Amino acid sequence: MDKEFAGLTAIITGAGSGIGLEVAKGLKERGATVYGFDINQGEMGSVATFIKCDIGDGASVDSAFAEFKKTSSKLDILINNAGIGSLTTVEKETDEIWQKVLNVNVVGTARVSRGAIALLRESKSAAIVNTASVAAIDGIPNRAAYSASKGAILSLTLAMATDHLSDGIRVNAVNPATADTPWVKRLLDQSADAKAARVALEARQPMGRLVSPSEIANAIIFLASPLQASITGTTLNVDGGLHSLRIPK
Numbered sequence: 622m623d624k625e626f627a628g629l630t631a632i633i634t635g636a637g638s639g640i641g642l643e644v645a646k647g648l649k650e651r652g653a654t655v656y657g658f659d660i661n662q663g664e665m666g667s668v669a670t671f672i673k674c675d676i677g678d679g680a681s682v683d684s685a686f687a688e689f690k691k692t693s694s695k696l697d698i699l700i701n702n703a704g705i706g707s708l709t710t711v712e713k714e715t716d717e718i719w720q721k722v723l724n725v726n727v728v729g730t731a732r733v734s735r736g737a738i739a740l741l742r743e744s745k746s747a748a749i750v751n752t753a754s755v756a757a758i759d760g761i762p763n764r765a766a767y768s769a770s771k772g773a774i775l776s777l778t779l780a781m782a783t784d785h786l787s788d789g790i791r792v793n794a795v796n797p798a799t800a801d802t803p804w805v806k807r808l809l810d811q812s813a814d815a816k817a818a819r820v821a822l823e824a825r826q827p828m829g830r831l832v833s834p835s836e837i838a839n840a841i842i843f844l845a846s847p848l849q850a851s852i853t854g855t856t857l858n859v860d861g862g863l864h865s866l867r868i869p870k
């Protein structure tokens with residue numbers, strides 16, 4: 622395995638599960654020192670140093686960075702991956718749901734980035750990767766607040782890439798389609814027939830299968846890599862063709 626991240630330090634939000642956990646494993650294998658900011662340690666074990674952090678809460682983010690700085694004086698990579706979902710239409714979505722989803726997904730991404738920028742500015746290999754979703758660019762039913770939050774993450778990615786170009790900080794995003802993570806398992810478990818719901822999700826994918834968390838992690842790692850120093854302001858779809866392909870049935 623190429624140790625392209627040797628000597629680099631990374632923070633991953635939501636590293637305790639799913640996509641974030643796979644990014645943590647992949648960065649560690651490639652030589653990075655990895656910190657996981659999460660509300661739960663989850664499964665990160667010895668893959669990442671767990672720092673308790675609720676990205677939806679400013680004081681929690683501040684204290685997580687204070688904790689981080691006790692053991693690390695440098696930061697090269699920030700993966701803004703933690704997020705929450707919501708399953709309703711605009712007709713049913715309450716102000717509380719809007720505030721919660723936008724606060725965690727959008728403001729949370731901005732909050733953690735705010736804590737990281739000064740450190741990233743000092744790095745020669747600074748990169749931020751934000752996890753958005755195909756829900757940002759494709760109409761998916763019952764995802765009003767979630768889709769809007771992920772669309773905002775794409776706009777924020779461009780704004781941050783522009784603002785911090787001269788700081789040498791690259792900022793990119795990924796748009797995963799439905800991925801085989803605990804998040805999706807929880808969604809399926811809520812439906813009357815989890816097996817049938819999974820078959821329907823698979824059928825929606827042109828490739829006929831869900832995206833694997835490691836495939837998304839590999840795309841995030843590609844964008845974060847010091848080997849890709851010319852890529853900034855880019856969104857990479859990791860969606861099995863969902864966004865762009867029209868397959869006749």
Ligand SMILES: NC(=O)c1ccc[n+]([C@@H]2O[C@H](COP(=O)([O-])OP(=O)(O)OC[C@H]3O[C@@H](n4cnc5c(N)ncnc54)[C@H](O)[C@@H]3O)[C@@H](O)[C@H]2O)c1
Nearest residue numbers: 635637638639640659660675676703704754799800802804
């Ligand atoms: N799974 C999918 O199908 C899919 C598709 C597109 C985008 N995404 C996005 O990928 C990201 C990760 O999703 P996943 O499927 O790996 O989910 P997951 O539920 O497996 O993991 C999410 C992690 O984020 C943490 N987290 C949740 N709220 C947090 C908070 N306020 N502060 C800090 N950590 C918090 C959880 O504790 C958990 O460890 C999310 O942003 C999600 O929107 C997922």
